[in-house]
Amino acid sequence: MAEKELLFPLLAIDRLRTDTDGEGVTTLVAGAGCPLKCRWCINKKLLAEKQPGYITPEELFARTRIDNLYFQATGGGLCFGGGEALLHAGFIAAFRDYTGGAWRLTAETSLNVPPDKVRIAAGCIDEFIVDIKTADPEIYRRYTGGDNAVVFENLRTLIGAVGPERVKVRVPLIPEFNDEADREKTVRILREAGAERFDLFEYRV
Ligand code: SF4
Secondary structure: OOHHHHOEEEEEEEEEEOOOOOOOOEEEEEEOOOOOOOOOOOOHHHHHHOOOEEEOHHHHHHHHHHHHHHHHHHOOEEEEEOOOHHHHHHHHHHHHHHHOOOOEEEEEEOOOOOHHHHHHHHOOOOEEEEEOOOOOHHHHHHHHOOOOHHHHHHHHHHHHHHOHHHEEEEEEEOOOOOOHHHHHHHHHHHHHOOOOEEEEEEOOO
């Protein structure tokens, strides 16, 4: 593994979260870097302005182990977000190697990442929260500035590797960009790709 993959560009740590990042009590670990530029991104300011500090797996463990008892008692752990968590799949794999399996690891991802990152992540992360945006390539491009060609291929790879029960797909209504009909069509395409768990919600802008 390349040396730089063993460093995580830490933007923020947010402790004692419940009901937002998977099971149990969680600590959100937010990292810098994202390939997209979503119009209603709530992290845009943080991603643009805050300088990350680079930390090792050992340092991240030292900064989060204060909640070890909460994690173990509730089945919680760390949720990697950002930014795009799977850009740091190599780091998360190293963190998993260092800490073992006692903590549940979750990642928030758009899946708009190189396929090798998905394969690494499948081997070290317990649950994936996928923010799919929309299946419509044109709406996706207008909303994110990016191309979603790789996203559904990555979703099939991920579900094939870890099973649909470990993948929750968030499907938003995006004000000024899509509508209920687009969301229903997106859910149909997601089901065809093997997804079974959905979180339908609306962005608040
Ligand atoms: S994928 Fe997430 S972090 Fe990246 S720009 Fe979109 S909303 Fe922001």
